[in-house]
Structures are given as C-alpha cells and as structure tokens.
Amino acid sequence: MPSQEENEQLLETLSREGVLINVSVRYWRAAKKLTPEDLGLDQQAIASDLISLGHKKLLKKDALRPFSLIESRAHALIEANTFPFLGGLGHFLPNAKLEEVTARLDGLEQEFTEARDTFVSNYADVREEALREWGNVAASLEGDPERLLGTIHASFPRRDQVYDRFRFSTYLFQVVAPQQLSLELVTAGDQLAVSQARERAAARAAERIRAGAEGFITDCVASLRQQTAQLCDEMLKSMQSGTSGVHQRTLNRLVRFIDQFKSMNFTGDRQMEEQLDQVRREFLSRSAEEYRDDAFARERLQSGLQDLAKTATDLAHQDSRDLVGQFGKMGQRRFHLAA
Known part of the structure; x- marks a missing residue:
C-alpha cells in the first residue's frame, strides 16, 4: 500500500494531468403528476390496474426533442472522453482532451441556446395548442374535465418564467484534497x-x-x-x-x-x-x-x-x-x- 507521501505525489500529479468536469443540462420537462383529485375522482374509485395516473407529458415529445438530444450528446461526449473519478464523484478529463471536449461542449451550448430562444419565442402558440389537445382529452374522461383543465393550465409557467427553466453549464474543477473548511457565517x-x-x-x-x-x-x-x-x-x-x-x-x-x-x-x-x-x-x-x-x-x-x-x-x-x-x-x- 502506498505511503501518505506517495499518495500525495499521485494526487499532485493528477492535478497537473487533468481536471474534473461536470456538465449540467437543465430544461423544462413539461410534466405534471396527476392525482385522482385533479380529475375530480375519488381515490377509492380508481382501478389502479386499469388507470395509470402519475407523471403525464404536458406537451408532445417533439416539442422538447432538441433539448433531450443535446443532453444525450453532451453526456455521451463526457462518457467517451473522461474517466469516472472516485466512484462517480466527478469525471476526470485529461489535459490532452481538454481543448477538444470544451470546444465541442461550447458548440452544444450554442445549439442549446438557439433551441431555447426558438422555444421561448413560440411558447405562447405551443401552450395554446397543448391546452386545446388537453381539452379534447378531458372531454373524453369521467370526472370533472374543467378541474383537470384548470390543473393542466396552472402547470404551464408564464412566458417570462420559461427562459430561466433552460440552462446549459460546464464546470471545471481542480483535483485537490481539502486543507481546511471555511468558518464563515458561524457565530x-x-x-x-x-x-x-x-x-x-x-x-x-x-x-x-x-x-x-x-x-x-x-x-x-x-x-x-x-x-x-x-x-x-x-x-x-x-x-x-x-x-x-x-x-x-x-x-x-x-x-x-x-x-x-x-x-x-x-x-x-x-x-x-x-x-x-x-x-x-x-x-x-x-x-x-x-x-x-x-x-x-x-x-x-x-x-x-x-x-x-x-x-x-x-x-x-x-x-x-x-x-x-x-x-x-x-x-x-x-x-x-x-x-
């Protein structure tokens, strides 16, 4: 087993040979968890083996497909060019891959930004179309269709809130063992x-x-x-x-x-x-x-x-x-x- 000094040398060399990288792709998932009450139904009257509630999509899959594809490509890029660090605590990116990977992530971030701007600009029309389709669905269900539509309508954020639901972020960290922890905000x-x-x-x-x-x-x-x-x-x-x-x-x-x-x-x-x-x-x-x-x-x-x-x-x-x-x-x- 290596001595503490040898472990220190390994860690110092690691810190020079690469960085830890984390990519976060956040976007509005457009999902709502429905309950029997949302449908105006009694919980006891629901046949769970026949009727599935749970999370339901507010929009068609195609509406958010660009974001799911970008998210998949970003994660695949990280998986293909890094090593899992300490049981998945982070992803170690060797220096030789740093420029290539960050450049490709920059490209994905640009695609994400363009897709977000397009989605936000069309959001009002997308929401209205979705509400019309939900109206047709509600009319075919037992219970209280108006109550269901009210729940669905309230699940859509306002247009001015949508922008902040989308974010593509890349974080780079240095591999280093902590020396001490800050005491700020402690009495x-x-x-x-x-x-x-x-x-x-x-x-x-x-x-x-x-x-x-x-x-x-x-x-x-x-x-x-x-x-x-x-x-x-x-x-x-x-x-x-x-x-x-x-x-x-x-x-x-x-x-x-x-x-x-x-x-x-x-x-x-x-x-x-x-x-x-x-x-x-x-x-x-x-x-x-x-x-x-x-x-x-x-x-x-x-x-x-x-x-x-x-x-x-x-x-x-x-x-x-x-x-x-x-x-x-x-x-x-x-x-x-x-x-």
Whole structure:
C-alpha cells in the first residue's frame, strides 16, 4: 500500500494531468403528476390496474426533442472522453482532451441556446395548442374535465418564467484534497467546536481522496486496456460475419481508437501504447480493398487482432502498481524540469 507521501505525489500529479468536469443540462420537462383529485375522482374509485395516473407529458415529445438530444450528446461526449473519478464523484478529463471536449461542449451550448430562444419565442402558440389537445382529452374522461383543465393550465409557467427553466453549464474543477473548511457565517461562540469538527472532516476527506488516487489510476489503466481488447473482439466478429470480410470503416475505427487511446493515456501506459503503435505500422497501412484481395494479409490481420486482444486482456488483469508508481514520479520529474 502506498505511503501518505506517495499518495500525495499521485494526487499532485493528477492535478497537473487533468481536471474534473461536470456538465449540467437543465430544461423544462413539461410534466405534471396527476392525482385522482385533479380529475375530480375519488381515490377509492380508481382501478389502479386499469388507470395509470402519475407523471403525464404536458406537451408532445417533439416539442422538447432538441433539448433531450443535446443532453444525450453532451453526456455521451463526457462518457467517451473522461474517466469516472472516485466512484462517480466527478469525471476526470485529461489535459490532452481538454481543448477538444470544451470546444465541442461550447458548440452544444450554442445549439442549446438557439433551441431555447426558438422555444421561448413560440411558447405562447405551443401552450395554446397543448391546452386545446388537453381539452379534447378531458372531454373524453369521467370526472370533472374543467378541474383537470384548470390543473393542466396552472402547470404551464408564464412566458417570462420559461427562459430561466433552460440552462446549459460546464464546470471545471481542480483535483485537490481539502486543507481546511471555511468558518464563515458561524457565530463566534460556536467557532471552536465547529472548527475542530470541520478539521476532522477535512482530514478524513483528504485522506479518502489521497487513498483513492491509486485505485483511480489503476482503474484508468485497466479501462483503456479492456477497451482495446473489446474493440479487437468486435472487429473480429465484424470481419467474420461480413460477406466481404474487411470493411474500411472497421479499419478506420481502429485508427480512431489508437488516436483516442494516446490522448486519454495520461497515466503513461507505454506498454499498451507500443502494442497499438505496432498494430498501426503492421496492419493499418493497407486499405480494406487490399485486404479483400489478399487472403494471406487477411489472415495476418485477424491473427494480429487476436494477439492484441489477448495482450490487452492479460495486461488489464496484471498488477499495475509499477505503472502507478511511475505516474507519481512523472509529476516530480516535470516539476524539477520546470524549476
């Protein structure tokens, strides 16, 4: 188990090699939880196995589809280019991916802003159309249709309130263990007790973060190696199931993965990176058409992918403490060079 000093080095190196990123996409969900009373019905008279109340959409799905798509793309972007930090506490974004990811998030934020402005400008018409449709629905239900319509109408925010229901935000944080917690807004009489409690809390939090640094780095190394093995398996299945054997998009996928691996490899996993570089040199200089015309070359490609998958799987299950130790020393070397 690493000493406290070694954990400190790992954490300091992490803070230089990347940042924690969080993306928040908020928009009005246009949903209302209906109760029997909203329909003017008696709770006891509702056959729950036949009638479902709960959350109901106030608008058609298409009205908010642009926002759900942008939200999905933003989350997919983060998932594809970060590592989960300390059990999902945050997402660690390596420096090599910082410019690309933030630029793409800026683009998504611009799309979100344009979609929001369009929605707000059309909000009055959208609301009126929805209320007309709800009027038709209410007329076909038992109970009190006017009461239901009143509930639905009250669930729509005013136009001047809609704008604030939409927000796209990106937050970047530095990885650092807390030293102490602020005592602002604490009365003087309570400061001693609160100070001691907060110091203990800060110390425990700092220790958990430092101790978790080794596990996080180990998980990052294993994750990239496992992704390598998985990609090889998927490529082999694609080649075996396809009628023409090798497709260019399959080869291009491996090229993109190697580039992605290099930019995500903040831990300095040279062993896996060298294996990928060798595969690039030996197998990715040919086109798919050349492979289709050369049975021997196809066999070599399949054999190479099988070997890479096995190597990546073996490495993923190996003890990576040496690599973790080298990562901590890497931060020290860079510090001395900068000095």
